[in-house]
Amino acid sequence: MNKSLVTAVCAAGVAAFGSTALAADGATNGSVKIGVLSDMSGVYKAIEGPGAVIAAEMAVEDFGGSVLGEEIEIVSADHQNKADVASSIARRWIDRDKVDMLVGMDNSAVGLAVQGLASGKDTITMNTGAGSVELTESQCSKYGIHYVYDTYALPVGTATAMVENGGKSWFFITADYAFGHSLRDNTSRVVKEMGGEVMGSVEAPLSTTDFSSYLLQASSSGADVIGLANAGGDTVNSIKQANSFGIVQRGQKLAGMLVFLTDVKALGLDTAKGLQFTTAFYWDRNEESRKWSQRFFEKHGAMPTMVQAGVYSAVMHYLEAIKASGSDAAAPVRKQLGEMELNDFFVQNGKIEANGLMSHDMYLAKVKTPEESESDWDLLDIVSTIPAADAYIPISESACSLVKQ
Structure with missing residues (x-):
């Protein structure tokens, strides 16, 4: 054990x-x-x-x-x-x-x-x-x-930026456990508040290696944005397979709702370039x-x-x-x-x-192109800072029973 x-x-x-x-x-x-x-x-x-x-x-x-x-x-x-x-x-x-x-x-x-x-x-x-x-x-x-x-904080930067840039309709590939459901639901909230729509969602088990059926469902939805409500190796695999299927090349956008520096490194700048995501920290x-x-x-x-x-x-x-x-x-x-x-x-x-x-x-980051990168781990640009007051559920609106004590 x-x-x-x-x-x-x-x-x-x-x-x-x-x-x-x-x-x-x-x-x-x-x-x-x-x-x-x-x-x-x-x-x-x-x-x-x-x-x-x-x-x-x-x-x-x-x-x-x-x-x-x-x-x-x-x-x-x-x-x-x-x-x-x-x-x-x-x-x-x-x-x-x-x-x-x-x-x-x-x-x-x-x-x-x-x-x-x-x-x-x-x-x-x-x-x-x-x-x-x-x-x-x-x-x-x-x-x-x-x-x-x-x-709650993750979609504030990422979803806002994508909707503002034309990504009005979304379809989610969601990790099928508490984290994925929470990320999908909070991202959906931001999209809808900004006037966008959610066209559907499909749930994938943790540690999925083959995302082909999920990506085909997302692609056939015709949504502007395919939101990846997953993390780690699941995010890397889904982005790699989406690129191999030509989904991005055909005009749909991918939104990695939780992306880590190691994910970008694993994907490579040729694959990940231009990807925007929200993060709490960047080494540089x-x-x-x-x-x-x-x-x-x-x-x-x-x-x-x-x-x-x-x-x-x-x-x-x-x-x-x-x-x-x-x-x-x-x-x-x-x-x-x-x-x-x-x-x-x-x-x-x-x-x-x-x-x-x-x-x-929190910070909105954007993955550099290979031409922009100057060293092995020079992978991101910080696009903007998201103040704490905007990033998190206001304490006055928290459902936590301890707040009222």
């Missing part, structure tokens, strides 16, 4: 930034332990996976290796994109191994299951990989934090992001996705909250996180709301 459990004990030396006298509350169980739960072997491996473990280890090292006088440990495991497997790992980590916080969970079914279980056991989750808005809406929880992006956006990303590249051999960069940011701010609150207990740490303004190479002026949403700016 847990084939790739990896335990990594990070540097124990106490650096100036991470050292602090043991506060009254202190570490509740003699250690501070963080669990990275991700897809280590499947369709989302390149998006988060082993790179997330590296990012978490980098955060611990940069923090100084200890907090409240206790060594910080990283453990990791493969959830295999199965909610039951993920829940079993999370339960064992919390009950037996005394894990204090879980991060990653790049699958919405996994994320929802683990968040509910962990919150019931007074354990913080910082979901960096899954997208469903239900993490902070109908299934919000006291200790659940949604950190990098959600399926400014000097600070370039500096951190180069360090990550030296360890991982690839530039970071927004999720991998988000893991570092989440772990670092979690450790800062422990230090500031003087305890690693969930209640004071969550309270401290809600009071902090989050700033680093990944996020500027970020805020964790009462429903657990980490509100921050």
Whole structure:
């Protein structure tokens, strides 16, 4: 069930930034332990996976290796994109191994299951990989934090840009689980609000290799835009096969509703050029992001996705909250996180709301042509910034019961 459990004990030396006298509350169980739960072997491996473990280890090292006088440990495991497997790992980590916080969970079914279980056991989750808005809406929880992006924010930039440029009618190829349904529904909302129409949708199982029947249905609909409400290897396969069928050449447009840097790399610029999508992070956006990303590249051999960069940011701010609150207990740490303004190479002026949403700016990106690219990972242009106030469900409109408390 847990084939790739990896335990990594990070540097124990106490650096100036991470050292602090043991506060009254202190570490509740003699250690501070963080669990990275991700897809280590499947369709989302390149998006988060082993790179997330590296990012978490980098955060611990940069923090100084200890907090409240206790060594910080990283453990990791493969959830295999199965909610039951993920829940079993999370339960064992919390009950037996005394894990204090879980991060990653790049699958919405996994994320929802683990968040509910962990919150019931007074354990913080910082979901960096899954997208469903239900993490902070109908299934919000006291200790659940949604950190990098959600399926409300993704279409705000992408669908808006495409409808404004003539993509009025849409047909969706949808990953058949919580994330895909949420992304399709939220994109449909944006399209309709802008005066467009949704002509239909077809659902494809996770890890589909042959998209031909789904693409033929989408193509025969005559829609201006085929929206891909999927991610990772599924997005790559569907775009490659759409190009081989000549769908784009015949005039229909593809909209990748969740595209990662590694997807663009896998597709190649000849195939992906001109593709627009919404992202929370791009390694080449400014000097600070370039500096951190180069360090990550030296360890991982690839530039970071927004999720991998988000893991570092989440772990670092979690450790800062422990230090500031003087305890690693969930209640004071969550309270401290809600009071902090989050700033680093990944996020500027970020805020964790009462429903657990980490509100921050998003970016509309466009894939470069081969002629525009100057280096191996020079893949994107940032077209515009989407302010946090426009990117996410306003907290005043949230359905989360915690907001009203």
